Amino acid sequence: MPDSGLFYKEWKQNKALLTTVFFVLMLSNPFTVLNTYISYQGCVDHQNEWVGNCVFSINYLNGTFISVFWIWGVVLAVSQLGIERSKGLFDFTFSLPYTRGQIYNTKFFTGGMVIVVPQLIGYVLSVFLILLLKPEKVIYFHHLSIGMMLISLMAYSLVMAAGALTGSIFSQLLVSFTVTILPFLLIALPAENLEIIFGHNVAFLNTDIPDWLQYIIPIMFVNPEWVMDSAQYLFFPAAWSGIFYIIGYISFIKLSNERNGYFFLWKALDRPVQLVVIIIGILSFGYFGFTASESFAGYLIGMAAGAVIGFLISYFAIYKKTKLL
Known part of the structure; x- marks a missing residue:
């Protein structure tokens, strides 16, 4: 107590x-x-x-x-x-x-x-x-x-x-923001990419989503x-x-x-989170690349750019120690 x-x-x-x-x-x-x-x-x-x-x-x-x-x-x-x-x-x-x-x-x-x-x-x-x-x-x-x-x-x-x-x-605020949109990143973002790859043939994309589900985010x-x-x-x-x-x-x-000063206090989280950030970068930039160019080539270019940007951001954010005040 x-x-x-x-x-x-x-x-x-x-x-x-x-x-x-x-x-x-x-x-x-x-x-x-x-x-x-x-x-x-x-x-x-x-x-x-x-x-x-x-x-x-x-x-x-x-x-x-x-x-x-x-x-x-x-x-x-x-x-x-x-x-x-x-x-x-x-x-x-x-x-x-x-x-x-x-x-x-x-x-x-x-x-x-x-x-x-x-x-x-x-x-x-x-x-x-x-x-x-x-x-x-x-x-x-x-x-x-x-x-x-x-x-x-x-x-x-x-x-x-x-x-x-x-x-x-910085890491406290960034993790907090990421968690607030995490259900979207884990569900909606992959679904959008599947729709790009397979078109509208993905069965679960055509189902009605209950209104209450959005409030999980x-x-x-x-x-x-x-x-x-x-x-x-x-x-x-x-x-x-x-x-x-x-x-x-x-x-x-x-x-x-x-x-203190590192992104995570638990070192074992560094590598898995870095991989997740890279994957999110690939999916996000791939989606925006396709939206901007309306072509599969733009989608691939966006994915490549997302992989590089995701790696750089995750590497410098997670592995670079912040100086104490």
């Missing part, structure tokens, strides 16, 4: 950021309600100058800050793992009389609480404001507010897991238009949060910190 001493260390180390994130997440939702009400009052006060009727309605799909709350989860996770590792502070942290599991859980619970608790407070304050101000219509309020708690926690869990696997800020939740679909799809960010936490926890307690 996390220790109070570790919580205090985490607080002292990231006090300014934790405080900023807490108040931004707590006040943004009520601010949306108040800002819409002020705009409505301005319309009423100058109704003779405005065209049309003044309507006090709140559409949370348009013009709200809460749809980008996931960014704060990324910032927190980078600060807690990426920046601390790049500054070489983990040597001191690991010298303290705590287990690696306690250290990771303290960081995760601190960040998780700073993400979820202020959003919950802001949600409750917004409910009271809506009851007090009585707008004519409130659209997507509950769905988006509750959904962003899960989505921002998913983003935080993902970047924390990436930080537990990697040895620098975490990056789909970056676009707030997910709120127009079923609330049941929020199961995916909730499930991903749990999966990423488990991956991050196991990686943090098992992997050595001695490879």
